[in-house]
Amino acid sequence: MVSPLVLLGTPLGMAFLLGMLQNRWRFASYGITLLTMTCMSLFSADWVLGFASGSLVATDFSTAGAPPPFAISLRMSLTEASLILLVNLAGLFSTLYLKEELLRIGRRGMAVLLIDIMALCGIILTRDIFNLFVFFELVVISTGGLVLLSDDQRAPSAGFKYLIVSQLISVLLLIGIIFAYHSTGTLNIDGMAAASLGLLKGGALAFFLILIAVISELKPFPANGWALDIYESAHPAFSAIFSAAASSAALFAVAKLLPMGGESWLPVVSSIGLVSFLAANLFALCQENDRRLLGYSSIAQTGLVLVVIGQQDILGERYLFIAGGILLAHAVAKAGLYWLSGLLSNRHLTAWTVLRQSPLLLFAFISFIALLVGLPPFPGFYAKWELVHLLAQEGRLAILGLVLLGALVEAGYLFRWFGKVVKRSDGGEEAAVFSVAPIKTLVVFAAVAGGWSLGYLWGQLSLFDNILHTIPVLFALGFLLLERFPVWLKNSLAIVGLVSYYLISYPAYDPMQLIFGTVILIGGGVILLASYSVSGRRMGFYPSAMLMFAGLSLLIEAKDSFHFFVAWELLTIGSYFLILRGKQSEPHALSYLVFSLGGAFLILAGFALAAEGVELFPLSSLSQVTADKAPWVFILLAVGFMTKTASVGLHIWLPGAHAEAETDVSPMVSGILLKAGLYGLVVLLLGMGKQQLYGVELTHVMLWIGALSALLGNLMAVFQEDAKRLLAYSSIGQMGYALFGLALMNHLGWLMALMFVINHYIYKSMLFLSVGGVAKRTGTRLMYQMGGLITLMPLSFIAVLIGIIAVSGVPPLSGFGGRWIFYNAILTAEYRLPIILIFLAGPIAFLYLFRLIHTLFLGQLKDEHRQIKEAPFWLIVPQMIFVACLMAFALVPGVALRRFDLYLNQFFPQGGLNWEGVSITSQFGYWSPVSIMVVVMVIFASLLGWLIFVNRKAQKVKQFNMVFAAERPYRPETTHFAWNFFAPYKKALGFLIQPLATRFWGMVMDLLHTSADLTRRFYTGNGQTYAIHLLAFVVVVYLFSMGSL
Amino acid sequence: MVLIVMSTGFLLILMGLYGSLTNRNILRMIVSFTVTNTGVNLVLISVGYMPGRTAPILDETVAVSEVAQRIIDPVPQALVLTAIVIGVGVTALMLAYAYRLYETKGTLDISQFTELKW
C-alpha cells in the first residue's frame, strides 16, 4: 500500500517537476502527467481492493510524526479510498480526453490539472479543518485556471463569478475555523467532534459558518448561478471533473464535518439538499443547452446525496450503500455525459441527434441516462429502493414524497431529451458536427463500462438478488450483442426463448399465473410471428422487446415486493423503448414513461409503507399491513397499477402510445402489456381485500373508476378518425371492464376479469395486426381515406369481422361468455349504481366497431387503392391463429377457465360455476356455448341455402351501380360516408368527453414549465447578484436552523 | 485591545463586502476583497491573542517548562500566514482574470458579463 502522504505528494512533486521542464517538451510533459494520473489511480485502486477484501482496516496517518492536535492527520478507509479512486479516474480519463488542449497549452495546464486532482484527494483525506480550507482554496485556484481551458469566449466571466463567490466562502470558512478553534482548542475534526463543538458557547455559530461554507461549495440552490455558468462554458472534460470529482469531494467534506455539530444539524442539511434537488430539477425542465442542463442535473443529484447525508441517523449501516450508490452513479453518468458532449459541436439538445450515426454511442447515452434516473440494474435503483424503505419505516413521508417527485421530474426531462435524440430530424445544414476521436470515444466507453460494473457491484452488495443474474434479463441484454444479425434470426431466437421459458416455468405456476403466463409468453411468441414481415436488422427492437417480456415474466413470478418492483421497472423501460420506435411517437412515448414512472414511484412508496422495515417483504404479507396504514398502502398501489391499465384520468398516455407504435408493437403493448396492471391489481386485491378509508369503501371507488373508464374509453373511441387510435381508446374501455370485474370482489367478477385478460389479448392483438396491415398497405391510418378494401384484403377483413363480433359480445363468439359471466356477477354485487355506466358503455362499443369495419373494408373503394394487395403473409399468420383461438375459446371456454374457477374457490368460496355437461350453469342462469354455436350455424346455413336457392343468378355489379336518385355518384371520396361518422351522437353526448384529464395534466405541465421559466430568471448572470444570492442563502439558512435547533 | 482589533476586523470585512457588492468595476471589487481578507486576518489574530503573554518564540527569555503559560497560541498566527499566502494567490488569479476579461470585451464593468445566465 502506498502511504496517503505519497498519494498527495506525488502529484504535487510532479507538478513542480513540470514547472521545471522546457516548454517544447510537450509530449514528455504530457507523458509525465498521464503517468502520474495512472499511478495515482492504481495506488487508490490498490487501497480499495485492500479494504474490499477485508485485509485492511481504517487507519489514521500522522504527517509530522505527532498525533493530532499537534499535527495534521490523514485518514484512509474504504470510503476515502473509493472516492479518491473516483477522483483519480476522473482525472486520468479527462487527461486522456484533454490531450490536444493540454499539448497546445503546455506543461502549465498539466501542472494545474495535477494540482486540482491532488487538492480534491486532499479534501477527502485530511482530518484537519484548516488543512481542508487550504485544499479548498487550492481547488478554487486550480479551477480558476482550468476553466480557461475552454474555447468558449464566455468562460472567463464564469470563472470570475466563481472567484467572487469563493472569496465569500473563504471568509465564512476562516471565521468559522478560528472561532471553532477558539472554542475547542484543536483543529482536528475528530477532536472538535469529541469536544462537541455544536454544543459549546459560540460553537454553534462557528460550526454553522464552517458547514455553510462547505455546503456552498456544493452549489446549493439558490446560491449556484456561478456553478451553472461554469458547467455551461467550461471544457467538457473539466466539467466532468467539476461535476464528478469536485462535488463528491465536497460532499464527503460535509459528511466529515457533520459529527462536529451533532445530529441536530442533520435536518438542516436534508432541507438544503431537498430544496436544491427539487429546484434544480424544475429549472432543468426549461433548458435547451445540453451542458447547462447537465449542470442543473448535477446540482440536483448533489442535493439528493445531501438529503441522504442528512438522513444518516436512520439509514444505519446502509448509509454508505445508499449514498455511495447515488453518488457513484451520478459521478460516472455525469462524467460520461460531459465527455460525450465534447464529441459534438452544437450545444442545443437536439444536436445530439447525430449520436444516431453510432449505435454504440447511443447505447452509451441511454446507459448514462438510466444511471442518472436510477433504473434497474444500476446502483441508483438499489439505493433509492433502500432509501425509500428506510424513510417510510421512520415515517419521514414528506421527504419520501418530495424525493420521488423530484426524481420523476428528472426522469421526465432526461427521457424527453433521449426521445428528441432518437426521433428528431437532425436539423439539415446546421447539423452538429460529430468528431470521431478514438481516444475521446474510448473515454466515454470507459464510463459506460464503469456504470455497468457499478450496477453489477451494487447488485452483489444489495440485500437482495442481483438483477444482472436473472436469466430473462440476461437473455434480453444478450440481444445487444446480436444486433448485427438479420431479423429472421433474432426473431426465431426470441420466439424460441419465450416458448422455452414458458415450458420450463409453467409447471410451477398456479392457475392465475398460468393464465397471465400463457398470455405473456406464448401470446408474445404468436405476436412476434408478425415481426418476420420486417426485413433488415431492426436495431434496438429485440433488446427492448425482450426486456419488456423479461419484466413481464419476472412480474408474475415475483414473490416479494423487491422482485415485483424490479420486474415492473424493467417492463416499463422495455416497453418505453418499444413505443418510442414508432414514427411519430416521441411525445407519446414520453408521456407513457412519465405516467408509468409516476405510477411506479407510487408503487414503490406503497411497498415501502407496507414493509415497515422488513427487508424482503413477501407479497403475501400485504394482508398483514397494520390497519392504520393499510388503506394508504392500498391507494398508493392501486393508483400505481391503474396508471398501467390506463384508468380514466390517468389514461391520456395510452391512445398516442398505442396508436403511434409500430405495427407489431401495438399488439404487444396493448394485448399483453396492459395486463401487467391487471396482474398488479389482482395481487393487491388478493392480498389486501377490501379496505376502508374514512368510511369509504375503496373497492367501491374502484368500481366507479372502472365503470367510468369503460364508458369514457368507449365513447372516445367512437369519435376517432384514426383507426389505431380508435382501437387504443377501446382498450381503455376494455380495461375498465376488467377493473370493474376485479373491484366487484366476487367470484364471477374475477372470472370475468380473467376472461377479459384472455379475450382482450386475442381480439385486440388481432385487430391491431389487421389494422396495422391495412395501414401499411394504404399508407394512412385515417379511416375516411380508406374504404371498400374487402375484396382486396379478404383475410384482414375476416380477422376484423371475427374480432368485432368477439369484442361486442354478440353470440356465438367468445365475447358473449364474458358478458354472460358479467351479468351473473353483478346480480350478487353490493353496489348497483356504477353498473348503469357499464350498461351504457356496452352498446357504445357497437358504434366504434361498426365504424372500424365499415370505413375500412366496406363502402367505396378509392382509386389510389385499387392496386393494393393483401397484408404481408407474416402479418396474416398470427391473425389466422387468433381467429382459430377465438373460435376454440368460444366453443370450449372451460379449457381455460375451469381450473381458474376452481382456484378462485379458495378466495371466494361462493358463486362458482358448474361446468358439468354441455351447459355452464350458475346460481342464476345457464349457457351452453356448443348449442349456441350449432344452432346459429344451422339457422345461418339453412337461410343461406334458401337464399342461394331463390337467388342463384345474382350478378356482381360495379362500384357505382346503385340507387342514387337516378344519378351516378361523383367520386368515391364524396360517396364514402365515413368522416365524422357519428356526428349526431357527438351533438348529443359529446359533452361527456371534454378532454378534462388532458387539460388537467397539460395545466400541470404548463404550470411546472412556466414557474421554472420564470424563477430561473433570477440567475441574472451578474456575478454580484450571485454573491448576494449566496449571502441571502447563508442568512436564510441561519435563521431557519436557529429556529429549528 | 482585543475587542478593538476584532471590531476593526469585522468592520473591514463588512466594508470590503459592501465595496465588492456595490462597485461594478472589477478592479475595485478585487481591492474590496483584499480589504475583506485583511479584516478576516485581523479577526483571526484577535481571536488567537491572549493578553499578557509573549510572542511564541522559544528563546532564552521563555523557559521551556513555562512555555504553555507564557506564550500565546502560535496556531492562529500560523493560520493567518497561510491565509495571507492563499489570499495573495487568489488575488493574483483574479487580477489575471480581470485582464483576460478586459481583453475580451474592453470593459471592466461586471454587469457587462452576463451572457451566461438562466
Place this chain on the structure above:
Amino acid sequence: MNFEWIQIPYSLLTLFIVINYGLLLNAFIAKIAARIGRRHGIHLFQNHIDLIKNYSLRTSITHGVMFYLGPVFRLGGGVGLLLFVPTLYGSEMFSNLSFSGDLILALYFVFFGALGMALGAGESGHPHAAIGVSRGLSQMTTAELPFALAVFSVSLQYQTLSITEIVSLQQGGFLNWTLFTNPLAVAAAMLSFLGSMMRPPFDVVLAPQEIPIGPPTEYHSSYLAMMQTNRTIFPIAKIVIYMNLFFGGAASWPVFFLKVFLIYMVSVFVGVVFPRFRVEQSIRWFLIYAVPLGILSILWV
C-alpha cells in the same frame, strides 16, 4: 332441458305460426291506420302476397359477399332470437331451443342480425345505407339502456336469469305480473320498447316515407323478401321477451296473440300521435325520461 330431435319440427312450427301471425298483424295495423285516414287500406293478405312475389323475383344483383350475407344475418338474427326464447309458458312443445341459454343470450343475440345487416348494407357502397346505420346505432345505445336496466331490475327481483323461471314466478293472477310488482322497471322497458320498434317518433333510422335511407336502400327481390320476413318475426320475438318478463308470459296461443297484439299497439299508438325525433333528440329523450326510471327501478328492487 336437453336437446331432442323432435324439437326441430316443433321449433319450425313455432316459426310458421309466428310468421303468419306477424304478416297478418302488420296488415291489420296498416289497415287500421288507413281507416283512420279514411282510406280503404290494403288487403289483409297483402303482406303474404308481397313476400311471395319478392321471393319469386329473378332479377337480382349483388355488390359482394357481405352484401349477399347481410339478409341472411338479419333473418338469422330474427329466427334465432325467436327460437332462443320459450314462446309459450309450460309448453314443452313451444319452448323451442331455449336450452342453449338464458335471458342474457336473448339480450345479446338481438345484435347479431343488426350487425350483419349493417355490414351487408355497408358493402353496397351506398352512403344512405351507412347514414342509416350510423343513426340506428347511435339511437340504440341509449334506447336499449332503460331496457337493460329493467332486465337487471327484474333479474334482481326474481333472482334468476332463466326466462321460464321468471314467467313461472309471475303465475297466479295478473297482480303477480312484473307490471304490478315492479312498475318502474316495466315503465322504463316500455319506453325503451318504443325506441326499438322502428316507428315514430324513433324511426329516423329508416325514414321510410320521404327518402330511401337506411340499411335496406340497395336491397331488392329475394334479399328484400328475407328482410321483410325478418320485419315480421323480429318485433314479435322481441315482444315475446317483453311479454315473458313483464306481462306474465302466455300459456296458450290465443293469450299469446292477444298480448302480443296489445303490446304492439302501444308503439303504434305512440307512433301515430307523435312526430319524428332527430337522432340527438331521441338520445336526449331516452336519457332524460327513460333512464332515470330504470335507475329508480334498480334502486327500488
